[in-house]
Amino acid sequence: MSMSLDPQQNRRLLERLRQECGLDLLGVADLRGEAQALAGLPDRTRALHPFAVVIAQRVSRAVLATLEDGPNLLYFHHYRQLNAHLDRAATVMAAEIERHGAAALPIPASQIVDWERMAGQVSHRALARLAGLGWRGRHNLLVTPQLGAQVRLATVLTDLPLPADHPVEGGCGSCRRCVASCPAGAIGDSESAFDLAACYRKLDEFRRGRRVPQHICGMCVAACAGGMGEAVWER
Ligand code: SF4
Numbered sequence: 001m002s003m004s005l006d007p008q009q010n011r012r013l014l015e016r017l018r019q020e021c022g023l024d025l026l027g028v029a030d031l032r033g034e035a036q037a038l039a040g041l042p043d044r045t046r047a048l049h050p051f052a053v054v055i056a057q058r059v060s061r062a063v064l065a066t067l068e069d070g071p072n073l074l075y076f077h078h079y080r081q082l083n084a085h086l087d088r089a090a091t092v093m094a095a096e097i098e099r100h101g102a103a104a105l106p107i108p109a110s111q112i113v114d115w116e117r118m119a120g121q122v123s124h125r126a127l128a129r130l131a132g133l134g135w136r137g138r139h140n141l142l143v144t145p146q147l148g149a150q151v152r153l154a155t156v157l158t159d160l161p162l163p164a165d166h167p168v169e170g171g172c173g174s175c176r177r178c179v180a181s182c183p184a185g186a187i188g189d190s191e192s193a194f195d196l197a198a199c200y201r202k203l204d205e206f207r208r209g210r211r212v213p214q215h216i217c218g219m220c221v222a223a224c225a226g227g228m229g230e231a232v233w234e235r
């Protein structure tokens with residue numbers, strides 16, 4: 001099949017795939033002029049994929065409600081299932097985009113390549129912000145208006161012509177819910193005050209002490225519920 005040059009038609013294809021894959025949110029970022037967003041990838045790969053399709057899947061509120069003072073095995077299992085679901089959805093979307101004659105590179109939901117910075121091949125949250133899905137919150141995660149930070153993300157890079165979304169207006173406003181929830185005291189007043197090292201130390205402690213074989217926590221995610229619960233941000 002030859003590639004459609006009609007961006008709106010291609011966007012409708014993505015929307016159909018979003019629904020078929022059971023995903024909650026989808027946004028498109030135009031990466032031309034945003035070299036930093038794909039800094040972890042080879043130059044050639046970056047040049048071939050001018051757009052990022054960012055997909056998001058909700059974290060179960062019921063699972064989050066079981067967290068008391070850190071991660072548990074139920075949350076760990078759910079976290080892995082979400083990542084697997086997103087990876088499968090990104091694979092399905094990429095294959096369908098290829099069938100339509102365009103390049104498509106799925107990027108895993110959770111594949112850390114730099115442990116010191118807890119960073120992956122791309123920053124899904126930075127791409128999600130560019131794709132209009134939300135803003136970076138005080139806890140250093142993406143905050144979506146619909147679901148707060150209770151989402152997991154994956155990305156498909158592509159050269160399919162698409163209408164791009166734009167970063168949304170929004171921010172944490174007077175909300176401080178995640179600040180009080182953090183067992184490491186890592187969350188400050190602004191995004192730039194976030195103490196990544198303190199967060200990582202706590203995650204490492206959880207991993208060793210609770211036999212949760214991954215660096216996860218969930219406490220600030222549970223606190224940041226977005227518009228489905230109490231409205232916690234100001235516009
Ligand atoms: S809980 Fe409130 S302060 Fe923290 S990131 Fe979410 S909206 Fe921002």
Ligand code: SF4
Nearest residue numbers: 182184199217219220
């Ligand atoms: S993941 Fe846990 S330790 Fe890290 S900022 Fe969130 S609540 Fe704090």
